[in-house]
Amino acid sequence: MVEKTKELISVDNVSLDYGGKDGNGPAIKDVSLDIYPGEFVCVMGPSGCGKSTLLKILAGFIKPTGGTASLDGNKINGIDAQRGVVFQNSTLYEWYSVKKNVGFGLSMRHVAKATIAEEVEKYLAEVKLDDWGDKKVFELSGGMKQRAAIASALINKPEILLMDEPFGALDALTKNQMQNLIRRIWAKSHNTIFFITHDVDEALLLGSRVVVMSKHPGRIIADFPAPFTTDILRDNDDDIRYSKDFLAKRKKILEMISQDILE
Ligand SMILES: Nc1ncnc2c1ncn2[C@@H]1O[C@H](COP(=O)(O)OP(=O)(O)OP(=O)(O)O)[C@@H](O)[C@H]1O
Structure with missing residues (x-):
C-alpha cells in the first residue's frame, strides 16, 4: 500500500x-x-x-x-x-453547528458557499455524522466530537x-x-x-x-x-x-x- x-x-x-x-x-x-x-x-x-x-x-x-x-x-x-491537526480534546467551536465547524477552514479561504456545503456533506458522511450536521458541537458525544474534528481536518485535504x-x-x-x-x-x-x-x-x-x-x-x-x-x-x-x-x-x-x- x-x-x-x-x-x-x-x-x-x-x-x-x-x-x-x-x-x-x-x-x-x-x-x-x-x-x-x-x-x-x-x-x-x-x-x-x-x-x-x-x-x-x-x-x-x-x-x-x-x-x-x-x-x-x-x-x-x-x-x-x-498539515491538519487533531488533538485529544477537540478544538471545535462548541456553540457553532457541526457543519459550520467542518466548513470553517474552507470559508476562511473564501471557497464558494455551494462548494463548502457539498464538501461538508461529503466529509460528514466520511466520518458517519451525516445526520448531525445541524447540531451544535456541545450536543455531541466525545467520539462524535472527534469525528467532527477529523472531518474538519480532512476537508482541507492536508498532505499529512x-x-x-x-x-x-x-x-x-x-x-x-x-x-x-x-x-x-x-x-x-x-x-x-x-x-x-x-x-x-x-x-x-x-x-x-x-x-x-x-x-x-x-x-x-x-x-x-x-x-x-x-x-x-x-x-x-x-x-x-x-x-x-x-x-x-x-x-x-x-x-x-x-x-x-x-x-
Ligand atoms: N511549552 C513548553 N515549555 C517548556 N517545556 C515544555 C513545553 N512543552 C513541553 N515541554 C517539556 O518538554 C518535554 C516533552 O514534552 P511533550 O509534551 O512533547 O512530551 P510527550 O511525550 O508528548 O508527553 P505525554 O505523553 O505525557 O503527552 C517535557 O519535559 C515537557 O515538560
Missing part, C-alpha cells in the same frame, strides 16, 4: 530545547525520521519523551532549535492547511494528518469504533498519518509503521513496519491482535519502553 518513493516529511537531526530555567535540557535530541506518502506512522514512548513536541514541529507551531523539518522538500515554517492521542479520552468501545473508522479512511484515501498514542495495542492495530521514542530527551529507539492494520482491512476483523506475531511485537515494545524508563 505504501510506495517508498520520495519522502513527504523529512526530519533531519531535529532538537528542541524549550530553554526553561529548570535546566532540563532539550525535550528532543537529534531526531531523524523520513515519512513517505501513504504511511500510517504511530509514535509511542514514555510520558514526557517529546512526542507532542515533535508533532508541534511538524505542524509548524514551534521551530526546532537544531536541525530541520521539511515537507515536500520545503522547510516547515509556521502553520499551514497542508497529525493526530495527538486523538482517541485517548474515549471509552474502550468508542475507541475501537474510531480506530476502525480512521483505518478505513486511511485505506480509502491513502492519507499520510502521524499518530501519537500511549496505547501499544492502538499503535500496532493502526500503524503501517511504529516508531518508539526514548525517555527525556526524546530520541528514536525503534522504527519498524507493522503489517496488522492491512491484515485487519483484508480480514475485516481484528483477531490478528491475538496472534503470536502481534503479541510478540507488543511485548517487545513494552519491554523496550519499561527498560528505557528504568535505566
Whole structure:
C-alpha cells in the first residue's frame, strides 16, 4: 500500500530545547525520521519523551532549535492547511453547528458557499455524522466530537494528518469504533498519518509503521513496519491482535519502553 518513493516529511537531526530555567535540557535530541506518502506512522514512548513536541514541529507551531523539518522538500515554517491537526480534546467551536465547524477552514479561504456545503456533506458522511450536521458541537458525544474534528481536518485535504492521542479520552468501545473508522479512511484515501498514542495495542492495530521514542530527551529507539492494520482491512476483523506475531511485537515494545524508563 505504501510506495517508498520520495519522502513527504523529512526530519533531519531535529532538537528542541524549550530553554526553561529548570535546566532540563532539550525535550528532543537529534531526531531523524523520513515519512513517505501513504504511511500510517504511530509514535509511542514514555510520558514526557517529546512526542507532542515533535508533532508541534511538524505542524509548524514551534521551530526546532537544531536541525530541520521539511515537507515536500520545503522547510516547515509556521502553520499551514497542508498539515491538519487533531488533538485529544477537540478544538471545535462548541456553540457553532457541526457543519459550520467542518466548513470553517474552507470559508476562511473564501471557497464558494455551494462548494463548502457539498464538501461538508461529503466529509460528514466520511466520518458517519451525516445526520448531525445541524447540531451544535456541545450536543455531541466525545467520539462524535472527534469525528467532527477529523472531518474538519480532512476537508482541507492536508498532505499529512497529525493526530495527538486523538482517541485517548474515549471509552474502550468508542475507541475501537474510531480506530476502525480512521483505518478505513486511511485505506480509502491513502492519507499520510502521524499518530501519537500511549496505547501499544492502538499503535500496532493502526500503524503501517511504529516508531518508539526514548525517555527525556526524546530520541528514536525503534522504527519498524507493522503489517496488522492491512491484515485487519483484508480480514475485516481484528483477531490478528491475538496472534503470536502481534503479541510478540507488543511485548517487545513494552519491554523496550519499561527498560528505557528504568535505566
Ligand atoms: N511549552 C513548553 N515549555 C517548556 N517545556 C515544555 C513545553 N512543552 C513541553 N515541554 C517539556 O518538554 C518535554 C516533552 O514534552 P511533550 O509534551 O512533547 O512530551 P510527550 O511525550 O508528548 O508527553 P505525554 O505523553 O505525557 O503527552 C517535557 O519535559 C515537557 O515538560
